[in-house]
Amino acid sequence: MPASALATDLYQLTMMAGYFAAGRHHTTRATFELFVRRLPPGRSFLVAAGIEQALSLLELLHFEEPEVAWLARQPALARAPAGFFDYLRGFWFSGEVWAVREGTPVFANEPILRVTAPIAEAQLVETALLATINFQTSVASKAARVVIAADGRPVMEFGARRAHGLDAARCAARAAFLAGCAGTSLVEAAQRSSIPLAGTMAHSWVMSAVDEVTAFREYDAIFAEHAVLLLDTYDTIAAARAIVDHHMQPSAVRLDSGDLGGLSREVRAIFDEAGLTGTRIFASGDLDEHAIARLIASGAPIDGFGVGTSVVTSIDAPALGGVYKLVEVVDDGPGRLVMKTSAGKGTWPGRKQIWRVMENARAARDIIALHDEPQTAGSRPLLERVMVDGTRTSALLPLAHARVWCAERIAELPPDLRRIDRDASYDVQPSRGLTEAIRMAQGS
Amino acid sequence: MPASALATDLYQLTMMAGYFAAGRHHTTRATFELFVRRLPPGRSFLVAAGIEQALSLLELLHFEEPEVAWLARQPALARAPAGFFDYLRGFWFSGEVWAVREGTPVFANEPILRVTAPIAEAQLVETALLATINFQTSVASKAARVVIAADGRPVMEFGARRAHGLDAARCAARAAFLAGCAGTSLVEAAQRSSIPLAGTMAHSWVMSAVDEVTAFREYDAIFAEHAVLLLDTYDTIAAARAIVDHHMQPSAVRLDSGDLGGLSREVRAIFDEAGLTGTRIFASGDLDEHAIARLIASGAPIDGFGVGTSVVTSIDAPALGGVYKLVEVVDDGPGRLVMKTSAGKGTWPGRKQIWRVMENARAARDIIALHDEPQTAGSRPLLERVMVDGTRTSALLPLAHARVWCAERIAELPPDLRRIDRDASYDVQPSRGLTEAIRMAQGS
Numbered sequence: 073m074p075a076s077a078l079a080t081d082l083y084q085l086t087m088m089a090g091y092f093a094a095g096r097h098h099t100t101r102a103t104f105e106l107f108v109r110r111l112p113p114g115r116s117f118l119v120a121a122g123i124e125q126a127l128s129l130l131e132l133l134h135f136e137e138p139e140v141a142w143l144a145r146q147p148a149l150a151r152a153p154a155g156f157f158d159y160l161r162g163f164w165f166s167g168e169v170w171a172v173r174e175g176t177p178v179f180a181n182e183p184i185l186r187v188t189a190p191i192a193e194a195q196l197v198e199t200a201l202l203a204t205i206n207f208q209t210s211v212a213s214k215a216a217r218v219v220i221a222a223d224g225r226p227v228m229e230f231g232a233r234r235a236h237g238l239d240a241a242r243c244a245a246r247a248a249f250l251a252g253c254a255g256t257s258l259v260e261a262a263q264r265s266s267i268p269l270a271g272t273m274a275h276s277w278v279m280s281a282v283d284e285v286t287a288f289r290e291y292d293a294i295f296a297e298h299a300v301l302l303l304d305t306y307d308t309i310a311a312a313r314a315i316v317d318h319h320m321q322p323s324a325v326r327l328d329s330g331d332l333g334g335l336s337r338e339v340r341a342i343f344d345e346a347g348l349t350g351t352r353i354f355a356s357g358d359l360d361e362h363a364i365a366r367l368i369a370s371g372a373p374i375d376g377f378g379v380g381t382s383v384v385t386s387i388d389a390p391a392l393g394g395v396y397k398l399v400e401v402v403d404d405g406p407g408r409l410v411m412k413t414s415a416g417k418g419t420w421p422g423r424k425q426i427w428r429v430m431e432n433a434r435a436a437r438d439i440i441a442l443h444d445e446p447q448t449a450g451s452r453p454l455l456e457r458v459m460v461d462g463t464r465t466s467a468l469l470p471l472a473h474a475r476v477w478c479a480e481r482i483a484e485l486p487p488d489l490r491r492i493d494r495d496a497s498y499d500v501q502p503s504r505g506l507t508e509a510i511r512m513a514q515g516s
Numbered sequence: 517m518p519a520s521a522l523a524t525d526l527y528q529l530t531m532m533a534g535y536f537a538a539g540r541h542h543t544t545r546a547t548f549e550l551f552v553r554r555l556p557p558g559r560s561f562l563v564a565a566g567i568e569q570a571l572s573l574l575e576l577l578h579f580e581e582p583e584v585a586w587l588a589r590q591p592a593l594a595r596a597p598a599g600f601f602d603y604l605r606g607f608w609f610s611g612e613v614w615a616v617r618e619g620t621p622v623f624a625n626e627p628i629l630r631v632t633a634p635i636a637e638a639q640l641v642e643t644a645l646l647a648t649i650n651f652q653t654s655v656a657s658k659a660a661r662v663v664i665a666a667d668g669r670p671v672m673e674f675g676a677r678r679a680h681g682l683d684a685a686r687c688a689a690r691a692a693f694l695a696g697c698a699g700t701s702l703v704e705a706a707q708r709s710s711i712p713l714a715g716t717m718a719h720s721w722v723m724s725a726v727d728e729v730t731a732f733r734e735y736d737a738i739f740a741e742h743a744v745l746l747l748d749t750y751d752t753i754a755a756a757r758a759i760v761d762h763h764m765q766p767s768a769v770r771l772d773s774g775d776l777g778g779l780s781r782e783v784r785a786i787f788d789e790a791g792l793t794g795t796r797i798f799a800s801g802d803l804d805e806h807a808i809a810r811l812i813a814s815g816a817p818i819d820g821f822g823v824g825t826s827v828v829t830s831i832d833a834p835a836l837g838g839v840y841k842l843v844e845v846v847d848d849g850p851g852r853l854v855m856k857t858s859a860g861k862g863t864w865p866g867r868k869q870i871w872r873v874m875e876n877a878r879a880a881r882d883i884i885a886l887h888d889e890p891q892t893a894g895s896r897p898l899l900e901r902v903m904v905d906g907t908r909t910s911a912l913l914p915l916a917h918a919r920v921w922c923a924e925r926i927a928e929l930p931p932d933l934r935r936i937d938r939d940a941s942y943d944v945q946p947s948r949g950l951t952e953a954i955r956m957a958q959g960s
Binding site for chain 2 (some may be wrong): 076078079080082083085086088089090093094096100102106139142143146147148150151152153186191195200201203204206207208230232234235236237238239240241242243244255257258259260262263269270271272273274275276277279280291293294295296298305306338350370381384385387390392393394396397398401411412445446481
């Protein structure tokens with residue numbers, strides 16, 4: 073994992089130089105919170121993801137000497153104080169971080185992650201934290217919907233070729249598995265994150281053979297129960313009949329184009345009549361949660377789905393508008409809660425905690441409170457301290473455990489939030505203490 | 517640049533094992549072409565990008581020993597022939613590649629890149645080639661529209677925080693610059709790809725100071741002509757008046773929220789009245805080509821734009837549906853042209869060349885021909901041979917040169933294609949030879 077401190081916006085560095093020039097780079101401690109102002113249309117909840125990678129970035133963050141030398145030559149930093157570059161040479165992230173656990177459903181205005189650090193450090197990391205968490209949260213949130221739509225049938229993530237590069241593909245595979253997908257086709261993601269591998273065959277396998285039946289036979293001969301035969305290179309129904317006519321017994325077939333509902337019924341009938349009742353039918357081809365829900369509602373005999381583009385790009389909400397906002401500053405003496413008041417872009421002041429109020433083992437509502445307010449009765453806190461003095465406070469949670477955590481947390485949401493045919497809203501309110509802090513900050 | 521050969525879909529490896537088992541992995545040579553079946557809505561042309569990175573991936577591609585050992589343990593490959601894993605240990609890409617030059621406008625069905633190699637090699641690289649070229653082409657294509665809309669005013673790319681991870685952010689910054697953006701805020705991209713750096717200040721700089729005027733003064737004192745003051749933390753107009761009242765003379769200011777047209781006019785008037793006629797006004801805040809065009813059409817006195825989300829995610833077309841399709845197979849003797857006929861997903865057979873027919877120094881139409889057909893009169897070929905035996909045939913073109921190439925090629929397109937308010941189509945036809953090949957393949 074490269075963790076160059078240059079993976080940041082220029083203005084973070086110019087502001088750091090400014091804090092340094094004013095002598096405030098380490099005497100001023102700041103708290104920033106990362107949150108989403110509003111959920112995108114088509115999302116009734118978000119699934120927090122990317123936090124593990126974000127913490128790794130913070131732990132490894134540093135400037136290499138050639139990077140510092142390069143920065144010192146940039147016109148934009150030509151007037152930075154001389155000592156600034158030595159400061160960068162010795163830079164490491166020494167802050168405290170609180171975050172929700174990966175896989176936790178979160179809502180608008182809820183801090184997913186909170187950084188308290190010397191202001192120059194907290195500022196530098198904004199870009200990397202946002203790029204990491206915005207993207208992976210958007211993929212996990214989309215994948216959760218697709219998994220809900222599949223209603224228990226396995227969903228395999230096949231989207232690497234449409235992801236925003238190979239690194240995005242790896243992160244998307246991980247986020248999709250976290251949110252309930254059953255496996256990935258991306259070998260590198262499977263290896264790195266211990267995700268089950270899934271794969272079938274491509275049209276080129278069929279096209280490069282002398283004929284389709286030969287292509288099927290050769291594959292079946294090698295892969296036996298792992299062979300999934302792709303039917304739609306030329307004609308899906310003809311391919312299904314050829315399988316029967318040639319007495320092949322594949323464990324599964326894949327349909328990748330055309331009317332998947334109608335074709336699955338025809339193929340099922342052909343197979344069942346020939347006694348191939350155990351041959352499963354997988355479907356793929358530009359599927360999203362709505363297409364999957366329609367297929368299932370129509371009674372299509374499909375045993376599992378392959379999804380790609382829609383999940384790895386979160387195609388209907390491809391950019392999550394997460395922001396990283398200053399909420400508290402401590403120069404000396406008591407902290408100042410700060411608040412931005414731009415039109416439509418205001419922020420809530422102060423370090424916060426999210427309390428999820430449980431009623432009958434179901435999430436009833438969330439309260440966003442100031443960090444040091446007393447616990448709301450019957451609720452659990454969502455933000456945990458995960459890093460102190462730049463070091464993680466606990467071992468990384470295995471992804472398979474996080475996936476179970478995610479499924480359990482989604483299952484306890486109000487049922488309306490798990491509908492994919494219409495958006496539902498969840499009750500999130502500021503606490504009395506936070507409401508008072510907002511009023512005071514507005515009045516100031 | 518990591519180039520793990522595991523950055524591929526599982527089925528590429530199972531098919532490779534299948535080719536290996538049949539003894540066809542190197543005796544069968546295959547040609548695959550990477551192209552887009554149709555342009556997304558809102559795109560009258562695409563700008564090819566990602567090719568340099570794709571070629572680097574091909575040159576560096578190999579399996580590390582622990583990767584091979586891991587693969588050999590996977591159930592999906594448990595029945596691969598024993599020699600297959602030794603084959604992977606010695607694997608390198610030995611193929612020939614033809615590609616259009618980065619920055620070239622391309623259209624539906626036109627091969628952006630063409631690989632001819634032993635079939636197992638050509639198959640393995642599909643996922644990485646698609647992930648790289650699909651994404652970067654979509655960003656370059658969107659950026660070209662934004663640059664057209666800005667009509668000569670500089671457009672800075674600020675989108676790292678909304679990109680699909682930091683690697684996607686770096687690639688997006690490069691693709692945006694290729695397509696005409698003037699700079700990036702992402703320091704690492706600027707360093708790696710020699711892109712001009714751009715940056716201003718964040719709201720947190722203002723919020724962390726005692727007051728806004730102090731924040732502006734401190735920044736101005738350090739950065740002088742590089743200081744761009746951000747006006748909208750609390751109230752844009754009040755901030756502009758404060759600048760005048762306190763006799764500051766910033767070189768530029770940035771507006772980031774609210775009615776950018778109206779605010780720019782008010783701020784311009786305040787500055788001009790105070791003699792600050794040289795202070796430029798930059799605008800940002802969820803801008804895309806349409807918002808920029810509206811601002812300019814309304815006469816808003818804005819000197820430059822910052823764009824983020826819309827460009828780095830190509831937000832209205834976040835997944836480009838590029839495919840990589842087998843078009844020719846050579847086992848022994850003459851090649852077989854192959855063609856997939858799935859409903860709505862057919863392909864054109866044979867190795868191809870694109871001829872761009874020029875009339876009066878303007879691109880009039882393109883002809884897609886079989887590779888060995890004679891040149892169409894008055895046309896230039898777009899595909900160049902860029903790799904032979906797995907080695908590049910020419911040095912990498914500096915990005916700044918590719919950017920000029922791109923601007924020149926876009927400028928010679930029919931003017932309708934450069935409209936951003938409505939889609940226009942360009943005349944692309946198969947040659948006589950290709951038409952005949954399609955007919956023959958359909959008949960076969």
